[in-house]
Amino acid sequence: MKNLKFHIFIMVLVIASMASCLVSAQTPIPNGDFESWVVHSNYSNPTYWDSPDSVLMTIPIFGQDVVFRSTDFYTGTYSAKLVTKNIAIPGASFDCPGFITLGKLHVDISNQTYYVTGGAPINDRPTHLMGYYKYQPVGGDSCAIGILLYKTVSGKRDTLAGAYFSTTATVNDWTHFSTFIIYDTILTPDTMNIVALSSAQTNMHPNSTLYVDDLYLDYTVGFDEKDASAGISVYQDKETSRLIVFCEFPSAQDVVSRLYNISGQEVYAQGPVSMANGRMVIPCNGLSEGVYILAVQHNGKTFTKKFLLGFNR
Secondary structure (H helix, E strand, C coil), X not given: CCCHHHHHHHHHHHHHHHHHCCCCXXXXXXXXXXXXXXXXXXXXEECCCECCXXXXXXXXXXXXXXXXXXXXCXXXXXXXXXXXXXXXXXXXXXXXXXXXXXXXXXXXXXCCEXXXXXXXXXXXXXXXXXXXXXXXXXXXXXXXXXXXXXXXXCCEEXXXXXXXXXXXXXXXXXXXXXXXXXXXXXXXXXXXXEEEECCCCCCCCCCCEEEEEEEXXXXXXXXXXXXXXXXXXXXXXXXXXXXXXXXXXXXXCCEEEEEECCCCCEEEEEEEECCECCEEEEECCCCCCEEEEEEEEEXXXXXXXXXXXXXXC
């Protein structure tokens, strides 16, 4: 026989959720619409972003820029245009992609290497990186737009999550892209870095051109920060129709999960199972949009999390 008291408890939570289910505060990407640009003497960078131009354009006579303020935009007035170029200087010749980053780009021309430090602050857990792009590749080249999320603990910066979008296709019209961010931990990042490259492979081809505009972070699932079960985080992967659930448990043995709809009906159950890295996956195909309650039973206790399931923007 089902536990009637627990069923009534779930019903109360569902009713309360109809009035209090909130979407978490969203961190904006600094100048993600590329409307603001810093104009230098012989090149421009989007505000808050860095590019190889800060080094390439210091080369006397042979300097070239690979990032441009373009009036070919999705919205607004400008977009970022990234172009792969061959850089020929006395004693060396190399291909350089159009490259922008929210961090600080360090370029070593003599060794033809680079690395990135820093980034922009963030204090939440986005589920997707999204935006708009156009791409004209040369010779089978590929572009990439990606994000990495970090957290510094005791002076050490660890990578918590990441995602990237890449294509080799010619895309002449502004097109939306979306990439799902994969987390390896329940921790909340404090720094993000977003990069975009006109050539994302070793064998790059000059004149491959990527346009980027209106980048933003998506937060698919709403949740209440004051929820008593703040140790449970629920994220929806729309592309694969799954819920990704993180549970802040000391151990992950014998976990039972149950999903209830707005009417208090149980629509899914699994377990007992062992959770790998405090994470489990729940299929949500076949479910309708709306407020749901996830109940997780572990070590003789039941923890609940209310969230909003949505499929359309």
